[in-house]
Amino acid sequence: MEERQYDLIFICRPDTPEADVDKVITTLEHVAAEKGGKIEKTEKWGRKRMAYRVAKLREGFFVYMVVRSSHGEVVKELERRLKVSEPVIKYLTVRLDEELKRQEKLKRHRERRAARRPRKAAPAPMQPSSPAPSGEPTAATS
Amino acid sequence: MADENAPQHQAPPSAPSAPASAPTGPAGGHAGGGSPGGPGGYSGGSGGMSGGPGGPRPQSGGGGRPGGPAKRGKRNFVRKKKVCRFCVDKVDYIDYKKAEILSPFIQDRGKILPRRMTGTCARHQRWLTVAIKRAQNIALLPFAAEL
Numbered sequence: 001m002e003e004r005q006y007d008l009i010f011i012c013r014p015d016t017p018e019a020d021v022d023k024v025i026t027t028l029e030h031v032a033a034e035k036g037g038k039i040e041k042t043e044k045w046g047r048k049r050m051a052y053r054v055a056k057l058r059e060g061f062f063v064y065m066v067v068r069s070s071h072g073e074v075v076k077e078l079e080r081r082l083k084v085s086e087p088v089i090k091y092l093t094v095r096l097d098e099e100l101k102r103q104e105k106l107k108r109h110r111e112r113r114a115a116r117r118p119r120k121a122a123p124a125p126m127q128p129s130s131p132a133p134s135g136e137p138t139a140a141t142s
Numbered sequence: 143m144a145d146e147n148a149p150q151h152q153a154p155p156s157a158p159s160a161p162a163s164a165p166t167g168p169a170g171g172h173a174g175g176g177s178p179g180g181p182g183g184y185s186g187g188s189g190g191m192s193g194g195p196g197g198p199r200p201q202s203g204g205g206g207r208p209g210g211p212a213k214r215g216k217r218n219f220v221r222k223k224k225v226c227r228f229c230v231d232k233v234d235y236i237d238y239k240k241a242e243i244l245s246p247f248i249q250d251r252g253k254i255l256p257r258r259m260t261g262t263c264a265r266h267q268r269w270l271t272v273a274i275k276r277a278q279n280i281a282l283l284p285f286a287a288e289l
Binding site: 007051 | 238276279286
């Protein structure tokens with residue numbers, strides 16, 4: 001099975017010390033490595049206002065990760081860990097590789113079309129220019 | 143043929159017949175009477191000929207009324223053509239993590255705006271709804287406004 005890519009976002013309580021957040025992140029990295037996956041990127045978005053109240057809280061500490069794995073066990077285990085870990089109040093995992101593939105495809109398509117367009121435009125000036133030189137010699141001969 | 147003859151002489155009779163079918167009918171009939179040209183009268187005549195379906199037709203003629211009475215055009219009000227904002231920017235993927243991109247496409251109460259309001263194309267609206275729903279799930283966008 002080819003490799004899959006996931007976005008993993010989780011929200012911690014805003015009052016958790018940053019050390020605890022780092023602890024969660026490191027445990028997740030260990031779990032992913034153990035199960036044969038990999039955490040490619042970790043971004044701490046920091047304290048942000050949530051759009052609605054979660055666990056009676058209006059703010060949360062957002063952490064964003066990109067996970068790569070070739071089987072779903074990794075995500076399953078990561079989600080289980082997030083569910084049981086104390087500071088985490090909310091999390092979301094989104095599989096993204098198919099959408100990224102689609103994005104790549106569209107991008108390639110667009111580039112190809114962009115590459116074709118000048119080529120189409122190029123012959124147009126060529127044609128008027130090519131008869132012009134041919135016309136001059138004929139005029140000269142006649 | 144008969145229609146062309148009708149407006150000049152039968153404009154008053156057509157006006158009384160119109161109000162029976164639709165309340166907006168008489169206004170169209172008056173416009174037809176005021177304008178010397180055929181088009182206004184023609185619509186009035188058609189309204190007189192067929193009662194039920196003719197009802198809406200003077201209405202559409204009435205749409206042109208405020209702009210210019212003598213003009214034939216039904217579409218005197220030119221609605222500005224809305225263009226998909228994502229197509230303009232050539233977006234291939236709508237990121238659910240960027241709430242500030244998605245927020246113009248939801249109402250104050252948190253509802254997703256329909257395509258006819260925003261002008262988004264079908265494909266981008268499809269991606270957009272998915273992105274908005276994901277953003278809602280991770281509390282980047284509200285499901286509903288809080289009171």
